[in-house]
Amino acid sequence: MTMIDKSSTSLAEAVADVFDGATVMVGGFGEAGSPIELIHALIDQGAKNLTVVNNNTGSGHVGLAALIENGRVARMICSYPRTLGSKVFPELYRSGRIELELVPQGTLAERIRAGGAGIPAFFTATSVDTPLAAGKELRTFEGRDYVMEYGLKADFALIKSERADRHGNLIYNKTARNFAPIMAMAARTTIVQTGALLEVGAIDPEVIITPGIFVNRIVTVAEPAQESRLVAEGRVYP
Amino acid sequence: MTMIDKSSTSLAEAVADVFDGATVMVGGFGEAGSPIELIHALIDQGAKNLTVVNNNTGSGHVGLAALIENGRVARMICSYPRTLGSKVFPELYRSGRIELELVPQGTLAERIRAGGAGIPAFFTATSVDTPLAAGKELRTFEGRDYVMEYGLKADFALIKSERADRHGNLIYNKTARNFAPIMAMAARTTIVQTGALLEVGAIDPEVIITPGIFVNRIVTVAEPAQESRLVAEGRVYP
Amino acid sequence: MTAENKQARGWNRQEMARRAALDIPDGSYVNLGIGIPEMVAQFVPEGRELIYHTENGLLGMGPAPAVGEEDPELINAGKKAVTAAPGAAYFHHADSFAMIRGQHIDVCVLGAMQISEQGDLANWSTGEPDAIPAVGGAMDLVAGVKTIYVITQHCTKNGEPKLVESCSYPLTGKGVVNRIYTDLAVVEVTPQGFVAVELAPGVSFDHVQEKTGGRLVAGPQLEK
């Protein structure tokens, strides 16, 4: 007998309450772990003026790049918005139509983890003596300088998992894990697309990467699209 | 062909270089995960004036309690030194022969994780407005008060794992996992007793909890003693 | 007061746990402290499912195992043998307290030495000079969990009130307690102070007020 069931019946239902101006963390490092079907559902849903947190800015005209291209993203928080095949973001950025908060990748990861772990701020040596430390509080511990960085939270996280159970326990596939476990922690509402939804108890408690407490909604996408293939095919979403 | 091999031939060899005055993190929450054979080897080895980090202070006259009873520990960093069956620490503490740094359990865990992750300090709401915040830096973020806490590192960590491979990749058993993964990160030299040492590649890369990068030495203890049983039998070490 | 009188005039430990269990919403993630709070798990109302967190690294804690089935490496925060329910997950201490500090746990039920009108909680130390201070995860729980319930006898063994105007013992946290389940009453901590929202059978509001150190207000619920 299991009553707790976080499964959603559709992608559209899963993202229905994303509101204009929301902060949305989007899992993935390049295409690995990118929840492309959830992103497309969010494009269909229409929420705009979003702040999006992702390591990159997508490629081609699908997934995250399509969300940006469709004018839904007011601001990116990101470490590397300049990947091969990323044309949409640079254009909007140069023309001043999108804001960028550039964050070193490890600081981005730690800020997300801190947001999820109830840590409002922490110190890191990363970026000290560089332009990215400009305006940040500096402090010396044991003779070394550090900058203070803030925890980062979100209203929603859209992530991709390999397998899930109805309690929201998740496991991932290889390097598609990347930002998903910490984004699940940092978002008020975590929405997961999974390759297969299993019964509770089907995943060994020792190997669960994201415990269900961090997950709110799960929708099954058994055969997710492969972003690089869509890009190679010249697809444009919608 | 595997050349990297972190296995030690004996418990004595594994702890041979622990020096007087060292900070030693000891895994375990109560008896679950306590590396009792490594602790006994450390008692035999003789290092003294140690600072020991553990959630508790052991029970009976074996394991961590025996290390304390044998006068090797100058200072405990600990959240709960008052468990049932813990008689050794209270006596020494009341007679002023051991120092105590009392740290809330979650702050202790986060300080250890921060030490291992290169974070010199962070802010937490835990202990604000209590005596444990006395003398600590207070700071307000978004209207709430937080105390600054420091990352905690160690010279050595002694931990217990269920299985290991020769690269030092570890998996644990149930709630015996507790502090071990973060202590492995925070110590300069991490020494592991494991139930079984496997060939490299025998553990699925998806389920490894502690990657080998955090591990320096591994010694096999196929049938570790159960602390509560030794205590029930009235055993005294050595 | 005779034992018979005592029983007639209040809830026993099981009943206090059962009463607290009634207030925990379906689907909550719950951390139960040591002692009476642990018993809450036995009284979850039919039709509700709660998921229990134990701070030593297990979400989805199940009931105690059968005698002889105990695993010394599967324990709860009180270091008692437990089981893992279907859907359970193990994790390390930093991840476990990330759940707590990060406000992911919905409800925590704790014991108390004192609770003030402002919801301050003291439950870790008497502050006596020869006491061995021990705090465990209590400060983390009250700082991080959204809703804090306390289950406690209304008075100490010596008859001193535990619900007080302000705590004389060192605090665990300031302004953290939401509701108190005692042998005499259910008391809500509000901006106006203690509000009795339910009385144990045979217990009068005046009696509860007499046993309460701080000011106690009768909630509108009592007028029914």
Next chain:
Amino acid sequence: MTAENKQARGWNRQEMARRAALDIPDGSYVNLGIGIPEMVAQFVPEGRELIYHTENGLLGMGPAPAVGEEDPELINAGKKAVTAAPGAAYFHHADSFAMIRGQHIDVCVLGAMQISEQGDLANWSTGEPDAIPAVGGAMDLVAGVKTIYVITQHCTKNGEPKLVESCSYPLTGKGVVNRIYTDLAVVEVTPQGFVAVELAPGVSFDHVQEKTGGRLVAGPQLEK
């Protein structure tokens, strides 16, 4: 300079990678940047075993897969398909950068736009107003990894020196570079500035000095 001359007067990309690989101690945990640094893995001397970290969540990265065997969910920091070697482990981004920031990685090999006499590194931005700034993990790596090697052409395509008195581009980190492997020489960054410790075949110290923006000292190794 003709192509023939150029080849005669320095190391090619493979040789630079091979030369850097020689200096990485057996058993090291190594992070390789995008570009020439990636090639280091092909030239590990016989008898040594290195473990490769890629910051997107894999320790124990193996070589590129055979054509047709690529897995879009098994990639490196440069987003190229890789494999997992025996003993590999996957982890999330915060854990991955805990390895970096916490000084657990022994050696990182990176590319560079400029390196100063003080070991300052600039490798993420020209600082031009219309450039899209992108930093990735470079600042984390130079702040957290114990030993930083740089592999780079000694000069830019326009013939400008990359080893300079002080960087004109925005810094990635200050005083972080330990050694530089160029097409012309191996250069150590010391408190006394750049020290040439080895010259590529057919390359004179004077030639390297001429191509170096900062002051270059001949190391004792060159006298042998």
